[in-house]
Amino acid sequence: MLWKTAIRHLSGKGKSAKLQVFIFHRVLPETDELMAGEPSIKEFDWMVRFIADAYTVLTFGDAVSRLQSGTLPPGCACITFDDGYQNNATLAAPTLKKYGVPGTFFIATAYLDRQRMWNDKVIEAVRQMPDGEFDRTPYGLAPCQLGSGVTRAECISQLLDALKYLPHGQRSELSQSLTNAAGIGESYDTMMTPIEVRTLRNSGMEIGAHTHTHPILSGLPDNVAEAELARSKDELEAILGEPITSFAYPNGNTSRDLSLQHVAMAKKLGFRAAATTDWGIATMHTDPFLIPRFTPWDRTPRRFALRCALAMGKPFKLTNDATA
Numbered sequence: 001m002l003w004k005t006a007i008r009h010l011s012g013k014g015k016s017a018k019l020q021v022f023i024f025h026r027v028l029p030e031t032d033e034l035m036a037g038e039p040s041i042k043e044f045d046w047m048v049r050f051i052a053d054a055y056t057v058l059t060f061g062d063a064v065s066r067l068q069s070g071t072l073p074p075g076c077a078c079i080t081f082d083d084g085y086q087n088n089a090t091l092a093a094p095t096l097k098k099y100g101v102p103g104t105f106f107i108a109t110a111y112l113d114r115q116r117m118w119n120d121k122v123i124e125a126v127r128q129m130p131d132g133e134f135d136r137t138p139y140g141l142a143p144c145q146l147g148s149g150v151t152r153a154e155c156i157s158q159l160l161d162a163l164k165y166l167p168h169g170q171r172s173e174l175s176q177s178l179t180n181a182a183g184i185g186e187s188y189d190t191m192m193t194p195i196e197v198r199t200l201r202n203s204g205m206e207i208g209a210h211t212h213t214h215p216i217l218s219g220l221p222d223n224v225a226e227a228e229l230a231r232s233k234d235e236l237e238a239i240l241g242e243p244i245t246s247f248a249y250p251n252g253n254t255s256r257d258l259s260l261q262h263v264a265m266a267k268k269l270g271f272r273a274a275a276t277t278d279w280g281i282a283t284m285h286t287d288p289f290l291i292p293r294f295t296p297w298d299r300t301p302r303r304f305a306l307r308c309a310l311a312m313g314k315p316f317k318l319t320n321d322a323t324a
């Protein structure tokens with residue numbers, strides 16, 4: 001109640017209202033040392049309990065529309081998820097329902113139904129590799145000794161950094177070669193199925209687009225980038241039978257991963273709002289196609305709440321290198 005009073009007071013309302021958009025990717029069954037930034041379901045539960053108690057939670061599309069029209073109630077937040085992980089449907093959504101709040105799920109459509117994104121291929125391949133020498137020269141890195149010289153988490157972090165900004169096709173090939181080297185099969189249960197997407201929508205959640213194959217848009221020719229946006233919108237509309245009007249840019253850092261022509265594409269294709277991964281709090285003056293997001297990294301409820309209140313009290317814009 002104390003936090004609710006503080007956040008409502010700090011956020012303002014109507015034309016001076018501020019909007020906090022939380023960003024998540026995976027919600028894990030339990031803490032995973034190879035994905036240290038991702039909350040376990042236990043942590044996610046207290047986060048959502050706090051958010052539901054302290055804020056008025058709206059879907060992303062609804063909140064941005066009301067922010068623009070100057071009709072946002074005080075203390076509003078959105079809870080968003082990028083990429084389309086199956087644990088969003090099996091773990092996150094039941095938690096949102098438990099506390100009576102909606103979420104917005106941005107889906108990269110190429111991975112629906114048993115596919116896996118390049119970064120997850122890297123993580124799961126390194127998880128499966130035996131201890132000992134790992135020749136990383138094909139990936140532009142020095143060989144390393146798994147299990148003694150370098151931890152698996154460090155090895156993964158170095159591989160993700162080495163591959164992230166390679167041309168999209170090369171990044172896909174190299175992550176697939178790692179999967180093959182680790183002897184992992186071709187069918188995964190990492191991402192949601194189209195039926196799970198439909199079930200989420202039918203339970204009052206918003207579904208947004210996140211491109212088809214999750215490329216970094218700034219590395220693509222314009223026609224290819226536009227086709228990526230259009231395909232994810234078209235496929236989700238075919239699954240749900242309704243317009244998709246919210247979008248999140250892959251990787252989403254405005255200083256590196258997208259530029260104004262991608263904003264123009266999103267508008268042209270009929271989206272009405274779009275989210276970046278820049279850290280910040282939105283106001284009425286924020287471009288609705290460049291809505292920043294912010295989730296405190298704290299893993300204790302009190303510190304998490306304090307950082308939310310501080311963010312609302314002093315809107316800021318920082319770039320963030322940590323999100324995918």
Ligand SMILES: [Zn+2]
Nearest residue numbers: 082083251324
């Ligand atoms: Zn993403």
